[in-house]
Amino acid sequence: MRATYLLGDCAVELREVPDPVLLEPTDALVDITASCICGSDLHHYHGPAVAARPIGHEFVGRVAEVGSAVSTLKPGDFVIAPFTINCGSCEFCLQGLTTSCLRAGSWGRTNSRDSACQAEAIRVPLADGTLFKVDAAVDDALLPSLLALSDVYGTGYHAARSAGVREGDTVAVIGDGAVGLLAVLAASQLGAERIILMGRHADRTDLGREFGATDVVSERGEEGIATVREMTGHGAGKVLEAVGLLPAFEQAIGIVRPGGTISRVGVPQYATGPVGREFFGPNVTLTGGVAPVRSYIGDLLPGVLEGRANPGRVFDSVLPLDRVAEGYAAMEARTCLKVMLRG
Template structure:
């Protein structure tokens, strides 16, 4: 089969790789119909992560079940399923607490050992604990499937940021970052009842989507001017702040615009943000929660709301390619010509 393989900085290729096979009784083989390129995929693409030549790429996908092992009971061949960006057994201590990304036996897609989602097919270990069946009424609706696809990662991650930040009914929220996660954070904050949603960003197309998703205020200033603007708009800071970038500048900004006694929910993959402004966190009693999002815990409820038409994150998917177009999709996202690329391997 064909799959996306890393070959070096700014060099991803579509290579022939072995077809996936059932190896364990809990495995399933999924033929990928929809996948994504993630903003976090750009870290290795730009040579900023310790990715090695030959490793697979892609951790967001949906598709059709083609084969299952003898111990798989919740799905069957012919089912359309969605996968979170990590796989998990669903039974360990942490899965039972809803912390699927800390599963004792799980891992993330791609890399050295696992199939990547930007491919024609994927072997899914622990399929019962990982995959979620898409209801029949949505399984053949292409428009609805595009709306469901962000639940593999960015919608669940934006929701995790909102939950960790403590977004409440009637509260004021500030969102750092206008990428796909930040934009989905707007939807999540609106869904949780926030009255005022302030987005800090600089890309006109993205900010237009933020407004359509429910943002009430846009802050385009930078650095100290941005902090002063948010402090002025909120008369002292936001109750909840969503950090959706991962850089030190973004984390510092999130802490600086938080209201005393408020909270920061951080979901940006850390790249230089390890040294925090602990003095402000301490002196202003600002809470800090977040991390890699356990999106498997959120998919069922978010899936219901997408199917019911209550939320639609599909506008973040502003470019579509087939599998051969994946390298150009990476280049477009790297140059900020696309927010998030949808991949349809079977076209």
């Protein structure tokens, strides 16, 4: 089969590799229908050259074969795979914090393992706990939104849910990438009355408005903070930070209302930051983290199947797998928002 290998230094390569095989009785093999490129893949892509390794952690597909201990899946099942491997039965999985699974750990299926999914097929460890079976007919129109459930939709939802967004809230979303836009969608679904999207790419913020943003603020830094404070009086009660860079975190602190909450889903690219009196004086809460998307699929799938939510709109480019390098280049150049790869 063919699989994408990361080389670093702005290069990926589609290689012919052996087909995956079952290694553990809890494994399943999945033929990948569609996968996609994540903003976090880009960090590795434009990073330094590395020893070639498979890449990709978001996919949907059909089960091809299951190990002897897999009990809930059978060949032919259509499945959504969250971006982490989960056992489904440890205390953290049972409480919904699948990213802290004791058997697979956070970021279980990291890019350095054999299980990477910008490929034609994949071996999925702990398949019963990891894969979510879709009991519905799947057609091409539905595919992007199902694929979004493997990461970005659940991650945007995690931002809003961790922040406790509810009916009538004023929410600010920092970042107009796929996760930020889906945080807008999630905030809207949870009943936010006002959703201020902070982003500078008009085509993206236009989609954000369709997802429910009531206002768009294109300024950043001090200027952006001043604008949001002026719009809201004392700041936004819930701030969803979907970037991960220190200036975005500082911007979140600048626009949050006293007693409010900052919820982060952009992986912090900083080790230390302001965490003293900016938080303490106004009683600001900091929450969020790596999204346990596996535990959200069940909540979010009905809206997708019933056509109430269309998170797949974040995929503005669909490429066959053999054009994966083009997909990386386009996302790197920001000429597209998010690339879907057909397996």
